[in-house]
Structures are given as structure tokens and as C-alpha cells.
Amino acid sequence: MSISLKNISKSYNKVSALQNITFNVEKGELFGLIGPDGAGKTTLFRILTTLLIANKGTASVAGFDVFKDYKQIRNNVGYMPGKFSLYQDLTVEENLNFFATIFGTTIEENYDLIKDIYVQIEPFKNRRAGKLSGGMKQKLALCCALIHKPKVLFLDEPTTGVDPVSRKEFWEMLKRLQKKGITILVSTPYMDEAALCDRIALIQDGEILEIDTPKEIVKHYPKAIYNVSANNMYKLIKCLKNYEFMYSVYPFGEFVHYTDKRDLFKPNDLIEFLKQNELQNIEISETQPTIEDTFMELAK
Amino acid sequence: MKRFIGFIEKEFYHIFRDKRSLFILFGMPIVQIMLFGFAITNEINNVDIAILNNSKDTKTEEIINKIASSKYFSVEDFIQNENEIEAIFKKGKVKAVLNFETDFSKKLITENNATVQIITDATDPNTANTISNYVSAILQNYSKTNNKNIKLAYQIVPKTRMVYNQELKSVFMFVPGVMTIILMLVSAMMTSISITREKELGTMEILLVSPLKPFQVIIGKVVPYIFLSIINAIVIIVLSMFVFKMPVEGSLFLLGAESILFIITSLSLGILISTVSATQQTAMMISLMALMLPVILLSGFIFPITSMPVPLQILSNIIPAKWFIIIIKGIMLKGIGLTFIWKETLILVAMTLFFIVVSIKKYKIRLE
Amino acid sequence: MKEETVIKVENLTKQFGDFTAVNAISFEVKKGEIFGFLGANGAGKTTAMKMLIGISNPTSGEAEVASFNVYKNPNSIKKNIGYMSQKFALYDDLTVKENITFFGGIYGLTRKQINEKRQLLVEELGLQEIVNNLVSSLPLGWKQKIAFSVALLHNPKIVFLDEPTGGVDPITRRQFWEMIYKTANQGTTIFVTTHYMDEAEYCDRVSIMVNGKIEALDTPKNLKEKYKAKSMNDVFLKLARG
Numbered sequence: 040m041s042i043s044l045k046n047i048s049k050s051y052n053k054v055s056a057l058q059n060i061t062f063n064v065e066k067g068e069l070f071g072l073i074g075p076d077g078a079g080k081t082t083l084f085r086i087l088t089t090l091l092i093a094n095k096g097t098a099s100v101a102g103f104d105v106f107k108d109y110k111q112i113r114n115n116v117g118y119m120p121g122k123f124s125l126y127q128d129l130t131v132e133e134n135l136n137f138f139a140t141i142f143g144t145t146i147e148e149n150y151d152l153i154k155d156i157y158v159q160i161e162p163f164k165n166r167r168a169g170k171l172s173g174g175m176k177q178k179l180a181l182c183c184a185l186i187h188k189p190k191v192l193f194l195d196e197p198t199t200g201v202d203p204v205s206r207k208e209f210w211e212m213l214k215r216l217q218k219k220g221i222t223i224l225v226s227t228p229y230m231d232e233a234a235l236c237d238r239i240a241l242i243q244d245g246e247i248l249e250i251d252t253p254k255e256i257v258k259h260y261p262k263a264i265y266n267v268s269a270n271n272m273y274k275l276i277k278c279l280k281n282y283e284f285m286y287s288v289y290p291f292g293e294f295v296h297y298t299d300k301r302d303l304f305k306p307n308d309l310i311e312f313l314k315q316n317e318l319q320n321i322e323i324s325e326t327q328p329t330i331e332d333t334f335m336e337l338a339k
Numbered sequence: 340m341k342r343f344i345g346f347i348e349k350e351f352y353h354i355f356r357d358k359r360s361l362f363i364l365f366g367m368p369i370v371q372i373m374l375f376g377f378a379i380t381n382e383i384n385n386v387d388i389a390i391l392n393n394s395k396d397t398k399t400e401e402i403i404n405k406i407a408s409s410k411y412f413s414v415e416d417f418i419q420n421e422n423e424i425e426a427i428f429k430k431g432k433v434k435a436v437l438n439f440e441t442d443f444s445k446k447l448i449t450e451n452n453a454t455v456q457i458i459t460d461a462t463d464p465n466t467a468n469t470i471s472n473y474v475s476a477i478l479q480n481y482s483k484t485n486n487k488n489i490k491l492a493y494q495i496v497p498k499t500r501m502v503y504n505q506e507l508k509s510v511f512m513f514v515p516g517v518m519t520i521i522l523m524l525v526s527a528m529m530t531s532i533s534i535t536r537e538k539e540l541g542t543m544e545i546l547l548v549s550p551l552k553p554f555q556v557i558i559g560k561v562v563p564y565i566f567l568s569i570i571n572a573i574v575i576i577v578l579s580m581f582v583f584k585m586p587v588e589g590s591l592f593l594l595g596a597e598s599i600l601f602i603i604t605s606l607s608l609g610i611l612i613s614t615v616s617a618t619q620q621t622a623m624m625i626s627l628m629a630l631m632l633p634v635i636l637l638s639g640f641i642f643p644i645t646s647m648p649v650p651l652q653i654l655s656n657i658i659p660a661k662w663f664i665i666i667i668k669g670i671m672l673k674g675i676g677l678t679f680i681w682k683e684t685l686i687l688v689a690m691t692l693f694f695i696v697v698s699i700k701k702y703k704i705r706l707e
Numbered sequence: 708m709k710e711e712t713v714i715k716v717e718n719l720t721k722q723f724g725d726f727t728a729v730n731a732i733s734f735e736v737k738k739g740e741i742f743g744f745l746g747a748n749g750a751g752k753t754t755a756m757k758m759l760i761g762i763s764n765p766t767s768g769e770a771e772v773a774s775f776n777v778y779k780n781p782n783s784i785k786k787n788i789g790y791m792s793q794k795f796a797l798y799d800d801l802t803v804k805e806n807i808t809f810f811g812g813i814y815g816l817t818r819k820q821i822n823e824k825r826q827l828l829v830e831e832l833g834l835q836e837i838v839n840n841l842v843s844s845l846p847l848g849w850k851q852k853i854a855f856s857v858a859l860l861h862n863p864k865i866v867f868l869d870e871p872t873g874g875v876d877p878i879t880r881r882q883f884w885e886m887i888y889k890t891a892n893q894g895t896t897i898f899v900t901t902h903y904m905d906e907a908e909y910c911d912r913v914s915i916m917v918n919g920k921i922e923a924l925d926t927p928k929n930l931k932e933k934y935k936a937k938s939m940n941d942v943f944l945k946l947a948r949g
Binding site for chain 2: 089090133137140
């Protein structure tokens with residue numbers, strides 16, 4: 040077991056940030072912590088990286104206790120905080136060199152591990168880190184977190200504020216790192232990134248809602264979901280919310296995700312109801328639940 | 340060790356890439372010493388005065404000539420009656436009026452006693468005081484040369500002699516003060532800002548989650564500023580020696596050693612500030628408010644400690660700058676050695692140790 | 708209803724020295740439309756938006772916002788638009804009430820109007836309990852809903868939203884979009900700049916900027932069909948990777 044948490048709780052001035060968090064991450068697993076801002080993800084990361092002490096519970100990383108063996112943990116993990124935390128006035132190469140030195144290693148020694156990523160930013164190695172684009176910064180930060188060949192990698196919202204192209208590349212890199220045996224704990228507020236993890240924990244308001252593989256999690260969704268669309272989105276949502284058999288109504292891009300209270304739902308009944316309310320171009324079709332649907336159902 | 344050197348290297352990158360701070364760092368001492376040396380001074384030069392001469396005879400003309408020919412005064416105006424005195428002060432240019440009584444020569448010769456009234460503009464009391472002293476001195480001098488032949492019974496002539504700063508040059512007073520302020524500010528403010536900057540940027544988080552030990556981070560932050568402050572100290576001493584002809588009577592080596600001690604005191608104070616402040620802004624405010632003002636007001640740099648109310652006199656003892664000013668004044672002006680200032684030195688050493696111990700106790704190996 | 712054009716842009720260009728940040732873009736936005744303005748970091752979105760809200764002068768081209776010309780009447784534009792960004796929305800150290808009063812004040816509302824608006828807002832959003840709380844004590848979702856309402860205080864014709872829902876929990880986020888739908892339904896145009904592609908799915912029409920040019924402009928549905936993609940994210944990846 041690479042990361043193990045048991046009943047971890049943490050509060051700041053009586054405001055509870057984490058409550059009884061328990062889960063394990065296997066060696067070499069890519070584990071995702073999925074939840075919105077303020078869910079407690081960062082607090083959890085800081086406890087695991089020995090920066091904060093939990094009020095209750097125990098946790099270990101790479102076999103070391105987060106409280107007693109904090110020094111060993113600091114030697115064995117790579118950490119990329121949510122905020123871009125490199126020296127903006129140092130160049131790409133200087134940043135990497137600095138982090139290599141303070142971990143007592145050199146760029147050459149572990150070049151294999153970062154090679155894939157570093158070649159993409161190498162053309163800019165004499166540029167100051169502050170002048171890099173968002174995607175480049177993430178890549179550099181990842182290189183710096185990897186330079187000492189950590190056993191466990193903690194990435195706190197690495198893709199926030201990064202455009203889709205860079206995000207995709209970033210996840211591809213994580214997959215490759217995973218193959219090299221590094222355990223990765225990554226957090227993200229984006230539900231669509233959850234599918235790229237081996238297992239995920241859905242977290243909200245300091246509590247874990249569910250832990251499983253992305254495929255299993257959506258199977259837990261208790262109802263059939265329907266995509267509903269019509270000519271006026273605002274009226275459609277309003278009407279659906281007034282429908283007596285409505286169980287849940289959530290706008291979902293160009294559609295509304297609708298679930299019904301009854302076991303036997305006849306779409307035509309709903310179409311009739313919407314027509315009576317002067318909606319046109321009504322379409323209803325069954326669809327697959329997403330992780331976001333599951334999240335909302337659980338967080339309700 | 341390699342880690343540590345890597346850390347210091349990084350600190351130097353930060354310092355040399357931030358051109359603006361670097362300019363302030365090295366520009367400030369030069370500007371300050373020049374300001375204090377040239378512009379702010381207790382001496383008087385070419386003060387404008389006005390004369391109200393009610394007798395207009397040979398003696399008064401002689402005296403007026405003597406005063407006008409001195410480098411301290413220039414006669415700006417002659418007024419005709421006492422009503423004009425207030426008007427001329429209100430204009431602001433004239434700082435003093437000499438009022439010679441009627442029949443000055445006659446009285447001086449027949450009665451051996453004539454009066455000159457010195458009226459000064461005391462909106463600036465220090466200057467007013469100095470002016471009246473200077474005028475009195477000239478008058479005394481005049482009467483002495485005129486009365487060489489007359490022997491008076493029982494005359495006590497007090498002769499004051501100022502030692503260690505015989506010309507009463509105010510720059511000699513200011514150099515130690517300015518040097519103290521600059522070393523204090525540069526060392527304390529810069530280190531506290533550079534540590535809190537890492538907290539603000541979030542890089543402190545990464546440094547904490549690394550095998551670097553707390554004391555390595557702290558010492559790594561301090562070493563570059565020791566170098567910079569030493570350079571500053573040298574610049575100030577050289578400037579004061581060659582531009583203001585300030586003597587260094589005592590040992591240069593001792594002066595250097597004491598300066599380094601004070602730099603380290605200030606640096607440890609800076610570290611202490613950084614452990615209690617979370618942002619650069621707070622660090623800067625604390626450095627300015629808690630360091631600069633007391634250093635200027637309570638260290639004896641501008642206002643003599645002996646003329647302060649007792650509570651403030653006691654308070655001044657906890658200001659490191661006070662002790663350093665005593666030390667460098669002693670070395671530079673009096674030329675004394677360690678045997679006379681070991682007590683002050685010991686106080687600084689004790690303060691430094693105290694700051695360091697508290698800082699290390701307060702330095703967090705975690706975020707809270 | 709959707710006939711009136713409220714934003715009209717023709718060959719709008721902005722150059723910084725040799726670098727063309729925005730390269731002759733043209734588009735129109737109708738009244739009551741939710742228009743998504745997408746692009747990667749550095750694609751020129753922000754520069755283009757700055758020109759539209761009257762805080763940056765174009766190098767060439769024409770643009771009219773709320774029927775005012777961006778060269779001649781930038782100040783009239785500012786009076787007729789609302790703006791909300793995820794980075795800065797409300798003053799954290801002021802209460803909700805103080806924020807509303809302040810922002811109402813800078814848009815020239817009278818005391819009376821501000822008070823009426825505030826009461827309306829408090830009722831609609833159910834703020835009774837928190838109206839005197841500091842904004843910093845509120846959850847992110849609340850802040851964003853209030854910020855959006857504050858941007859609407861002066862009944863602007865167009866609201867510019869800069870990455871409005873990044874990081875918000877899914878339920879609050881949907882409540883937020885319901886507010887947007889409602890606002891648009893009342894005739895206010897919504898202009899959303901974002902690089903979060905799931906936000907794009909909610910828009911009536913989206914434009915995608917790549918290297919200073921608009922490479923695609925259509926409804927999300929049509930774009931997905933055209934690029935044979937499952938989501939806007941895939942559309943974007945195909946466009947941006949060329």
C-alpha cells in the first residue's frame with residue numbers, strides 16, 4: 040500500500056475541513072480526488088505531504104507515518120501545490136537545477152524520468168519561469184516535482200486554469216509516469232478528468248461521497264437519465280421543475296438531464312405536458328449517467 | 340553542503356534579477372549619507388540678519404563690520420525703528436535682528452557698559468540658539484580686543500573646548516546614525532521580505548516538503564544579505580572618510596567586526612519578523628514601523644537619550660541600534676578599543692542570540 | 708425577439724508591435740443570446756474582450772457594442788454592460804450589503820434604487836441570513852451567484868462573464884446556469900469568455916479562437932456534428948491541434 044488514510048479529520052478554528060477520511064491507494068495506482076473548490080482536497084494533500092497535522096486519525100505515505108516519519112516522507116514524495124509554486128525570476132533550467140540540488144541529486148541522474156516532459160520545454164530553458172504559458176508552467180512544475188525520483192507524486196489541481204490541449208497532454212504524461220511505477224494522487228474539480236484515473240474518490244464539504252473505479256461509480260446511479268431538449272431552455276427547465284413526477288432536473292450543456300420518480304416512465308407523457316406549456320421541438324432520449332450526475336445525486 | 344550552496348546561489352539570482360530593489364539597496368546608503376552630510380546640519384552659514392542701529396557711530400559700525408565679515412552672517416537689511424522688527428521677521432528671510440541702543444559708543448566709553456539686543460526667530464529653536472551664541476561670541480571677542488589694556492579685577496573667563504569633534508561638525512554625528520539605520524533596514528527588511536515572499540508565492544510549501552532543514556533555509560536566506568550589508572557598510576565608511584573627512588581614530592578592524600556583529604543582529608531580527616508575518620506587506624510594515632522609527636527616535640541618533648523622559652530612557656536600552664551607535668562613535672571619534680566597549684558589544688551578542696533562539700523556536704516545519 | 712444585433716464586430720484587429728494578438732475577427736451577437744467566446748490561453752480572447760468593453764483601442768477594424776462605437780463612445784459602452792470575472796468579483800472584506808451598495812453607486816444608481824434592487828436580490832437569492840456577512844465567509848458558489856446579480860444591478864444590455872463557473876461544485880454550477888438562462892430570457896445578452904469547454908456546451912452559439920483568429924463559429928450541436936466529436940472538448944482539441 041502506497042498511501043493509507045484512516046479516519047483523518049481536520050478542522051480550522053472549529054470549522055471542519057475534513058471528516059473521517061479513510062481510503063487506500065495501491066502502489067502504482069493513479070488515484071483521483073474529485074471535488075469542487077473548498078471540498079477539502081488541498082487540506083488532505085497538505086496532511087499527506089506532512090505540511091499539516093490532522094486532528095484525528097492516522098495516515099501513512101510510502102510506508103512512513105505522516106506525523107512521526109515526516110522527514111522520510113519529505114525525501115520520498117514529489118509535491119506540486121495548486122498554486123504555481125516555482126521561482127518566476129529564475130529560468131526554466133535554473134528552477135530545475137535548484138530543485139535537483141536541494142534534493143541532493145542532479146538533472147542528469149534522473150533525466151530518464153523527466154525526459155519526455157522536459158524535451159517539450161527544453162527550447163525555452165533560458166526563459167524565466169514567469170514568462171511561460173500556463174501549460175508550460177505545469178510541465179516545468181511537474182519536472183521539478185519529479186526530479187528526485189519520488190515514490191509517490193502528489194498533484195493538487197494540476198490542470199486548473201490550463202487549456203484543453205495542455206490538459207490532455209498533461210494526463211498523457213501522468214499515464215506514462217504511472218507505468219514507471221510511481222503512485223500518483225491527483226486532485227481536480229473537473230468531472231471529465233475523473234474517467235482518466237484508475238480509481239476516484241468523490242469529495243465534497245470534507246466528506247468522501249464514494250470511492251470506486253470511474254466505470255463502477257456511474258453504475259451506482261439509481262435511475263434512468265433522459266436528455267430533454269426544446270426550443271427555449273429557460274422555459275423547459277421551469278416546466279420540468281413543475282412536473283409532478285420530476286425527481287431531478289439539471290441543465291447539462293445543450294440538454295437537460297431529467298429523472299423521474301416513477302419506475303415506469305413514459306416519455307410521451309412528458310412530451311404532452313411540455314407541449315401544453317407551449318414548448319416546441321421537444322426531444323427526449325435516454326442517456327448514460329456521467330460521473331457528474333452521480334456526484335450531484337450523492338451530494339444532494 | 341551542496342544543497343546549501345545551491346540554495347545560496349538561488350538567493351543571489353533573486354537579488355540580482357530584481358534590478359529595482361538592487362538599486363534601492365545600494366543607492367539608499369549613498370543618497371542618505373549625502374543628504375545627512377550636506378543638507379542637514381547644525382552649523383550655521385550665511386544667516387541673514389537685520390540691523391537696527393540707533394546710534395550710528397564708530398563703535399557700532401566696527402561691530403557691524405565684524406559681524407558682516409564673518410562667514411556665519413550676512414547683513415540683509417538695515418531697519419529704522421523697532422516697529423519694523425516684527426514685519427521683517429514675518430517676511431521670513433531674516434533670522435535675527437541686532438538692536439544697538441542709542442549713544443552706544445558714548446555709553447561704552449563713559450559707563451563701560453552698552454547694550455545690544457539680539458532678537459532671534461525662534462520658530463527653529465536650535466538655530467536661534469546657535470545664532471545668539473555666535474553673535475555673543477563675536478561681541479565678546481570684540482570687547483576683549485578693545486580692552487586689552489584694561490585690567491579688570493576678578494574676571495572669570497570660561498573657556499570651553501569641545502573634544503573629539505572640535506569643529507562641531509554635525510556630519511560626524513550623523514554618519515554613525517545613518518550607518519546604523521541603513522544596516523538595520525537593509526538587513527532586517529530585506530531578509531524578512533525575502534522569506535515572506537516564499538510564503539506568499541507558495542514556494543515555501545515546496546521547500547518544506549524537501550529534505551532541506553529549517554536552519555539551512557534560514558542561514559541560506561541570511562548569507563547573501565550579510566555580504567550585501569558588509570558592502571554597504573564599507574561604502575558608508577569610505578564615503579564618510581573621504582567626502583566628509585571623518586576620522587576613524589580607532590581600529591578599522593574593530594569597526595568592521597562590530598559592524599558585522601550588528602549586521603547579524605539585524606538579520607536575526609529580520610528572521611524573527613518573517614516568522615510572525617505571513618505576507619511581504621506585513622513584513623515591510625513591521626520592519627518600517629517597529630524598526631525604523633525607534634531607531635531614529637530612541638537610539639540617540641538625533642535626540643539625546645539623556646534629555647528623554649525616564650521611561651523612554653529605559654525603553655531605549657532594548658534598541659540594538661542604541662548600543663551600536665555608542666560603539667561606532669567610540670571607535671570612530673574617540674579611538675577607543677574593545678576594553679571600553681566590551682559591555683555594549685556583549686549586549687549586542689546577547690540580543691542576537693535571543694533573536695536567533697526565538698526565531699528557530701518559532702520557525703514552523705509545517706504550515707500551521 | 709432575437710433579431711436585434713447588440714454586438715457587431717468587423718475585421719477587428721489588435722497589434723502589439725509585430726505581434727498580432729487579434730487578427731481581423733468578425734462576428735455578430737443577437738439580443739438575448741448566450742454567446743461563448745472560447746480559446747486557449749494566449750489565443751487572443753482577453754485582448755478581444757478588452758476592446759469590446761472599451762478599455763483597449765483596436766488597431767483597425769470596426770466594432771459596435773450596445774450600438775455604441777468602440778472608438779468614439781467607450782464610456783457609453785461601459786454604462787451599458789456588466790462585467791464579472793472569476794478572479795475578481797466582489798470585495799472580500801465588505802459585507803454582501805456593502806458590496807451591493809458600492810457597485811450600485813459606481814453605476815450611478817440612487818440610494819432608493821439601490822435599496823429596492825437589494826431587497827429584490829435578497830428575496831430572489833434567499834440571502835436574508837447572510838446579507839450582513841462578510842463576503843469572505845461565504846462559499847464560492849454563493850459569491851458567484853451574488854457577483855452575477857451585482858453585475859446586473861444597472862440593467863445592462865450585455866453581461867461579460869470571464870470563466871464564471873470554474874471550480875464550482877456541479878449543483879451550484881447548474882443553479883448558476885439557470886440564472887444565466889433566466890437573464891438571457893429577459894433579453895440581456897450574455898457573453899462568456901472561457902477555456903473550460905464544458906461551460907461552452909451551455910451556450911447558444913460559440914466561437915473558437917486559435918492564434919488570434921476565429922476558426923469556428925456555430926451552435927455547439929452543429930460544431931460537434933461538423934467535427935464528428937462527442938464533446939466541445941474534442942472539437943477544441945481537433946481545432947487547436949490543427
